[in-house]
Amino acid sequence: MKNSILLSVFLMFSCMAIKAQPIPGPVSAPQQCDFEGILSYLSSDWMEGRATGARGALMASDYIASMMQLNGLLPFGDTVMNVKSGSVTTPGRSYLQHFKMIRCLVDKSSLSLVRRTPKGESVLLFAHGTDYQIEALPFGREAEAQLVFAGYGIEAPEKGYNDYAGMDVRDRVVILLQGYPGHGDGDSPASIKLGSAFGEEFASLKKKLKTAERKGAAAVIFIDPKVLTSQINTLRSEDAADENPRHYLPGDPGKLNIPCFTLGTDAARRLMAGSMIDLNGFENKVAQNLLPASMNIQGEKLRFSVTIKSQEVIIRNVLGMIRGMDTSRNIIIGGHYDHLGISKGEIYNGADDNASGVAGMLALAKTWANYPEKPACNLIFAAWVGEERGKLGSNYFALHSPIVPGQVSLVLNMDMISRSDSQDTSGTGLSIGTMTINEDLRTLAKRVNSTLERPFVLEVWDVTGATGSDYRPFSDMKVPILTFHAGFPAEYHTPQDDFDIVDLPKMEQILKIVHECLKESLQHPPVREKK
Numbered sequence: 001m002k003n004s005i006l007l008s009v010f011l012m013f014s015c016m017a018i019k020a021q022p023i024p025g026p027v028s029a030p031q032q033c034d035f036e037g038i039l040s041y042l043s044s045d046w047m048e049g050r051a052t053g054a055r056g057a058l059m060a061s062d063y064i065a066s067m068m069q070l071n072g073l074l075p076f077g078d079t080v081m082n083v084k085s086g087s088v089t090t091p092g093r094s095y096l097q098h099f100k101m102i103r104c105l106v107d108k109s110s111l112s113l114v115r116r117t118p119k120g121e122s123v124l125l126f127a128h129g130t131d132y133q134i135e136a137l138p139f140g141r142e143a144e145a146q147l148v149f150a151g152y153g154i155e156a157p158e159k160g161y162n163d164y165a166g167m168d169v170r171d172r173v174v175i176l177l178q179g180y181p182g183h184g185d186g187d188s189p190a191s192i193k194l195g196s197a198f199g200e201e202f203a204s205l206k207k208k209l210k211t212a213e214r215k216g217a218a219a220v221i222f223i224d225p226k227v228l229t230s231q232i233n234t235l236r237s238e239d240a241a242d243e244n245p246r247h248y249l250p251g252d253p254g255k256l257n258i259p260c261f262t263l264g265t266d267a268a269r270r271l272m273a274g275s276m277i278d279l280n281g282f283e284n285k286v287a288q289n290l291l292p293a294s295m296n297i298q299g300e301k302l303r304f305s306v307t308i309k310s311q312e313v314i315i316r317n318v319l320g321m322i323r324g325m326d327t328s329r330n331i332i333i334g335g336h337y338d339h340l341g342i343s344k345g346e347i348y349n350g351a352d353d354n355a356s357g358v359a360g361m362l363a364l365a366k367t368w369a370n371y372p373e374k375p376a377c378n379l380i381f382a383a384w385v386g387e388e389r390g391k392l393g394s395n396y397f398a399l400h401s402p403i404v405p406g407q408v409s410l411v412l413n414m415d416m417i418s419r420s421d422s423q424d425t426s427g428t429g430l431s432i433g434t435m436t437i438n439e440d441l442r443t444l445a446k447r448v449n450s451t452l453e454r455p456f457v458l459e460v461w462d463v464t465g466a467t468g469s470d471y472r473p474f475s476d477m478k479v480p481i482l483t484f485h486a487g488f489p490a491e492y493h494t495p496q497d498d499f500d501i502v503d504l505p506k507m508e509q510i511l512k513i514v515h516e517c518l519k520e521s522l523q524h525p526p527v528r529e530k531k
Contacts, residue, residue, distance in 0.1 A: 028367070360414045
């Protein structure tokens with residue numbers, strides 16, 4: 001992969017030679033030479049997988065800042081003091097926005113089932129790493145509490161389903177199942193009634209944990225009935241990091257504050273053996289009638305302890321701006337530059353996820369910076385850090401920038417735009433997400449797509465309640481969104497997500513749509529939801 005650096009440099013300088021001078025007339029979309037070298041370099045071994053807070057991410061952020069400066073963007077990051085020889089110190093701005101991240105690791109933990117029998121108590125011990133894994137918290141906790149089965153752990157009375165109806169789970173350990181009613185059968189009555197967006201809106205693990213926390217639960221036991229029927233005895237984390245840390249912003253109200261133990265096959269069987277709860281039967285019944293079957297589990301308690309070690313790490317977004325004619329209005333064009341780093345000696349280069357989005361952002365920045373006329377409003381180009389760790393960079397910006405939400409008329413987000421979904425054998429699929437209210441943006445996206453020589457097969461969907469990428473902090477604040485995603489290839493979150501398998505022509509076509517949507521939105525700001 002290091003050999004790709006020479007190619008990257010050649011491509012960048014070739015493109016600069018071709019497009020060194022601003023070209024009069026309508027601003028045109030980026031071409032392949034505008035992003036190919038950038039994508040190659042960001043996803044090379046030199047960047048060490050760009051893990052948040054690691055050396056590779058710092059090198060990547062410096063490189064992105066240098067490209068913004070090269071293309072003439074104004075810095076939009078931290079205020080800094082500029083010192084020039086023989087002159088007074090003056091305030092200025094940097095391309096980098098620094099902030100703190102809290103990195104938490106489980107130092108020690110224990111988990112045991114205390115079962116009351118006619119002969120007294122029996123204690124069943126579970127082993128960390130073999131029987132269970134645990135989410136890292138901002139702080140440790142120790143308790144012994146009664147067990148409660150709360151089905152899927154979903155509270156959605158407005159949709160006609162509530163696992164917590166009539167249940168008091170305060171100071172108890174809540175057993176929750178993966179999924180939601182009818183999730184395994186799209187033709188079931190529950191799935192048809194709840195709709196396709198129900199799972200995204202109500203059934204994420206974080207949503208379930210926050211609901212249990214709000215109801216006063218002491219801890220959560222998370223199990224998947226499908227895992228119960230398999231032969232897998234050891235859980236494997238989806239995270240590339242060996243220690244599976246968790247990352248938070250200081251004071252983040254959305255951080256998880258109760259322990260969550262995820263059980264493996266044997267441990268789940270042993271836990272449920274004395275409960276008389278038929279998990280598969282529960283799922284089948286709920287899929288048919290939407291009637292939850294939560295219950296207290298008598299005679300059994302769970303004893304647990306968690307010790308956490310944590311550290312503060314300084315991380316940074318990269319931000320540049322093109323000043324517009326109307327400086328009171330802003331459009332943000334962004335994508336995250338972090339990925340998963342190095343695990344067990346293998347580098348997770350993250351070419352598609354998400355060197356592609358950042359390379360696309362920088363290509364658009366270059367295109368608009370070379371245009372001789374000012375855009376209608378400010379264009380802010382953002383490379384977010386920490387998306388893989390919980391949208392940390394975009395969250396920090398949304399919470400601390402004075403322009404959000406009132407002065408931001410649109411956020412364009414690009415995440416994985418250089419490949420195709422593993423099921424998309426023709427390579428023609430493209431997903432575009434918007435807010436519920438923004439039929440204007442959905443119409444715009446479809447119209448722009450129809451002008452392509454070979455239009456994409458579009459999936460235009462509603463991001464409301466979704467958490468998949470850096471659009472989330474802005475959609476939570478009712479800022480109009482256009483988020484672009486080409487699908488999940490087989491190499492997603494593996495060391496094989498490399499530059500040599502990206503689809504550069506497809507990425508160029510996607511950038512045409514992003515570019516044209518940006519042009520239209522400059523002149524006709526999207527509809528905003530009224531407060």
